[in-house]
Amino acid sequence: MRIVHHPVLGEQPAARTVEVTVDGRKVVAREGETIAAALMAAGIKVHRYTRRKGAPRGLFCAIGQCTDCVMIVNGMPNVRTCVTPVADGMTVETQRGGGPAQAGGNTRRRSAGSGDRVRDGDD
Amino acid sequence: MTEFDVAVIGAGPAGLAASIEAARRGCRVLLMDSNLRPGGQLVKQIHKFFGSKEHRAGTRGIDIAVGLHREALEAGVVFWPDTSVYGVFPGGALGAVRGMLGGEPRGVVVRASTLILATGASENAVNFPGWTLPGVMGAGAAQTMINVERVLPGRKVLMVGSGNVGLIVSYQLMQAGADVEAVVEALPRVGGYGVHAAKISRAGVPILTSHTVLRAFGETEITGAEIARIDESWTPVPGTSRRVDADLICIAAGLRPYARLAMLAGCRMTYSSALGGWLPLHDRAMRTSVPGVYVAGDVGGVEEASTALEEGRIAGISASERLGMIGAADAARDREEAEARLSSLRMGPFGRPRYDAKEAIYEEGANACPRP
Amino acid sequence: MPSTLTTFGYPSLDELRSSPGYPARERAEKGPVAVIECVQEIPCNPCETACPRGAIRVGIPITNLPALDADKCTGCGVCIPKCPGLAIFALDMTYSATEAALSFPHEYLPLPRPGDVVVAVDRGGKAVCASRVLRVSDRPANDRTAVVTIAIPKEHADRVRGIARRSEGNDIG
Numbered sequence: 001m002r003i004v005h006h007p008v009l010g011e012q013p014a015a016r017t018v019e020v021t022v023d024g025r026k027v028v029a030r031e032g033e034t035i036a037a038a039l040m041a042a043g044i045k046v047h048r049y050t051r052r053k054g055a056p057r058g059l060f061c062a063i064g065q066c067t068d069c070v071m072i073v074n075g076m077p078n079v080r081t082c083v084t085p086v087a088d089g090m091t092v093e094t095q096r097g098g099g100p101a102q103a104g105g106n107t108r109r110r111s112a113g114s115g116d117r118v119r120d121g122d123d
Numbered sequence: 124m125t126e127f128d129v130a131v132i133g134a135g136p137a138g139l140a141a142s143i144e145a146a147r148r149g150c151r152v153l154l155m156d157s158n159l160r161p162g163g164q165l166v167k168q169i170h171k172f173f174g175s176k177e178h179r180a181g182t183r184g185i186d187i188a189v190g191l192h193r194e195a196l197e198a199g200v201v202f203w204p205d206t207s208v209y210g211v212f213p214g215g216a217l218g219a220v221r222g223m224l225g226g227e228p229r230g231v232v233v234r235a236s237t238l239i240l241a242t243g244a245s246e247n248a249v250n251f252p253g254w255t256l257p258g259v260m261g262a263g264a265a266q267t268m269i270n271v272e273r274v275l276p277g278r279k280v281l282m283v284g285s286g287n288v289g290l291i292v293s294y295q296l297m298q299a300g301a302d303v304e305a306v307v308e309a310l311p312r313v314g315g316y317g318v319h320a321a322k323i324s325r326a327g328v329p330i331l332t333s334h335t336v337l338r339a340f341g342e343t344e345i346t347g348a349e350i351a352r353i354d355e356s357w358t359p360v361p362g363t364s365r366r367v368d369a370d371l372i373c374i375a376a377g378l379r380p381y382a383r384l385a386m387l388a389g390c391r392m393t394y395s396s397a398l399g400g401w402l403p404l405h406d407r408a409m410r411t412s413v414p415g416v417y418v419a420g421d422v423g424g425v426e427e428a429s430t431a432l433e434e435g436r437i438a439g440i441s442a443s444e445r446l447g448m449i450g451a452a453d454a455a456r457d458r459e460e461a462e463a464r465l466s467s468l469r470m471g472p473f474g475r476p477r478y479d480a481k482e483a484i485y486e487e488g489a490n491a492c493p494r495p
Numbered sequence: 496m497p498s499t500l501t502t503f504g505y506p507s508l509d510e511l512r513s514s515p516g517y518p519a520r521e522r523a524e525k526g527p528v529a530v531i532e533c534v535q536e537i538p539c540n541p542c543e544t545a546c547p548r549g550a551i552r553v554g555i556p557i558t559n560l561p562a563l564d565a566d567k568c569t570g571c572g573v574c575i576p577k578c579p580g581l582a583i584f585a586l587d588m589t590y591s592a593t594e595a596a597l598s599f600p601h602e603y604l605p606l607p608r609p610g611d612v613v614v615a616v617d618r619g620g621k622a623v624c625a626s627r628v629l630r631v632s633d634r635p636a637n638d639r640t641a642v643v644t645i646a647i648p649k650e651h652a653d654r655v656r657g658i659a660r661r662s663e664g665n666d667i668g
């Protein structure tokens with residue numbers, strides 16, 4: 001759901017597009033935007049499922065603080081999609097728990113200046 | 124290792140103003156922000172701001188940011204975007220990571236004898252069953268999506284909280300093309316400015332005071348919420364609950380000072396509910412309890428861009444004084460004007476509680492925060 | 496102090512009439528005049544700076560309510576797009592024998608066009624009557640706050656404060 005016209009921001013400027021693959025599906029993204037924005041534009045809201053309860057999580061803070069939006073990007077788990085820009089040919093996968101074989105370890109350690117919020121302990 | 128006189132962390136209105144004042148008085152200033160664009164909260168504020176000419180009132184937040192950035196560069200401030208400061212080490216060194224958003228992340232160490240913390244505020248959360256479902260997000264997150272990324276996070280919105288953030292983000296969601304079904308507010312009165320509330324009322328948005336969200340509905344993403352009227356003891360009134368269809372629930376439950384770095388720096392903390400919670404103790408000149416460490420803006424108590432600018436100016440002047448760029452008398456005189464404007468901003472029914480809270484903090488800080 | 500404004504989100508006529516920015520009925524009957532609907536003491540004064548005739552005074556402290564000097568005000572509407580609260584309107588009760596002209600700030604898409612017939616709404620967003628769009632000013636000096644002027648039956652002049660928002664203007668794709 002892209003905002004094409006806007007009363008204050010004006011028309012959405014033209015941008016080069018890149019293609020990313022999200023769980024096998026091709027998604028066209030605007031160069032420079034975050035992965036989370038590209039997913040939202042494509043109507044994809046679930047980014048991951050928690051480890052213990054398998055509860056869905058999506059975008060929550062959009063500034064890299066809560067880790068709700070982490071996904072597997074180019075095979076690497078726990079990437080905060082709200083602060084990571086898209087790149088052509090990138091693969092993005094819905095993350096279940098800590099990702100493949102829990103690689104990447106603690107999601108919160110990855111994010112400098114963050115880690116202020118854990119939403120319900122079921123990371 | 125990179126050396127500067129003054130390191131400023133956070134390029135919102137407070138950090139920008141502090142940098143400009145310090146650089147104009149001859150300090151070598153490094154300004155760092157984890158975002159790519161300078162401006163802090165301003166980069167997503169597309170509405171015209173309150174305040175007076177000294178605060179560029181009547182100008183849209185995004186444009187205020189551009190103007191301040193230009194002034195900072197003209198004053199000789201070195202700006203490092205995409206730089207997240209994670210640590211303050213003894214002796215004044217800072218640990219930071221550059222390039223997290225673009226390129227290869229790399230660690231850097233910055234040394235500066237004087238530090239200005241202008242790290243802003245972070246959003247509070249409220250819990251209700253279903254609040255972790257996709258489709259529930261912070262009001263600030265929704266604002267980033269619509270105004271920075273230009274993507275609409277939902278078409279039918281329920282806003283939780285009627286402070287200025289809830290009211291303004293509701294308005295901006297409508298400007299972006301969404302419908303706001305309702306704003307719910309647990310208190311019996313609207314929290315934010317009446318003019319912001321009136322704006323969205325004219326667009327037909329009901330503002331439901333004494334109401335709360337009981338639960339969000341949905342399996343993998345939200346489809347709506349149950350809301351109900353509550354009494355003075357915050358208990359739902361039987362028979363008043365109803366369903367609101369929504370594909371986006373925004374939480375605007377207030378902000379609190381983002382004071383992690385201040386704590387790491389060893390600043391003595393103090394609590395103020397009127398200013399959003401725990402914050403680094405400071406005096407009128409924005410000195411903290413740690414010599415050479417200053418604060419400015421929302422990190423020292425959640426207020427507004429106009430007050431953040433004035434506090435930033437004061438912190439920049441104080442830092443220059445500490446570095447010997449100006450004498451004590453000049454510094455006091457330069458601060459005085461900004462202090463007078465600050466007092467005038469902290470009046471009226473919204474400002475007065477903040478004035479009282481700040482005065483109490485200044486008083487406590489006068490003894491605890493060493494002068495140069 | 497519970498009030499209509501703090502309970503429902505928009506001011507009542509009583510709250511407005513007892514504020515210094517709301518012009519008296521007799522003055523409004525005489526010709527175009529600003530209507531300032533800003534009744535809380537907030538730190539703000541661009542309206543004062545904007546008026547070329549010095550008809551709005553906030554003074555010191557900046558939290559004073561804006562006071563309108565209705566004798567100096569010509570109802571020119573210059574202050575309308577300068578107010579960050581979108582709280583200033585202009586009313587011309589002399590527009591015609593039966594109609595008043597109301598100008599208000601508008602920051603939504605689609606922008607109405609002169610000649611359009613649109614639904615006029617009250618302060619709570621409720622439909623009041625049909626109205627005719629007379630003018631739409633979107634000059635660069637307005638900084639993207641359009642000022643729309645509509646003709647409404649005179650009896651609704653105290654009630655109508657805008658037009659119904661339509662949500663199809665952004666072309667969400």
Ligand SMILES: Cc1cc2nc3c(=O)[nH]c(=O)nc-3n(C[C@H](O)[C@H](O)[C@H](O)COP(=O)(O)OP(=O)(O)OC[C@H]3O[C@@H](n4cnc5c(N)ncnc54)[C@H](O)[C@@H]3O)c2cc1C
Pocket residue numbers: 113132133134135136137138155156157158162163164165168171172173174206207208209241242243244263266287288289291292381384419420421422425426427428429430431
């Ligand atoms: C929706 C909304 C509407 C508002 N409307 C108005 C208005 O109309 N008028 C008004 O006067 N005020 C308004 N405000 C308030 C105003 O935006 C804030 O009070 C002001 O931006 C605070 O300035 P600041 O410089 O203290 O912090 P911020 O603007 O929050 O900037 C802090 C910066 O620090 C950076 N940072 C934090 N930690 C680190 C770190 N460790 N390393 C590197 N960088 C870091 C952050 O990325 C951020 O860019 C509004 C706020 C919101 C949310």
Ligand code: SF4
Pocket residue numbers: 528529545546547548549550551567568569570571572573574575585
């Ligand atoms: S309508 Fe014109 S004259 Fe009247 S207050 Fe506004 S700017 Fe001043």
Ligand code: SF4
Pocket residue numbers: 318531532533539540541542543561577578579580581582583
């Ligand atoms: S500019 Fe608008 S919101 Fe600000 S004081 Fe004047 S009328 Fe009130």
Ligand code: FES
Pocket residue numbers: 058059060061062063064065066067068069070080081082083
């Ligand atoms: S939404 Fe990305 S870290 Fe919170």
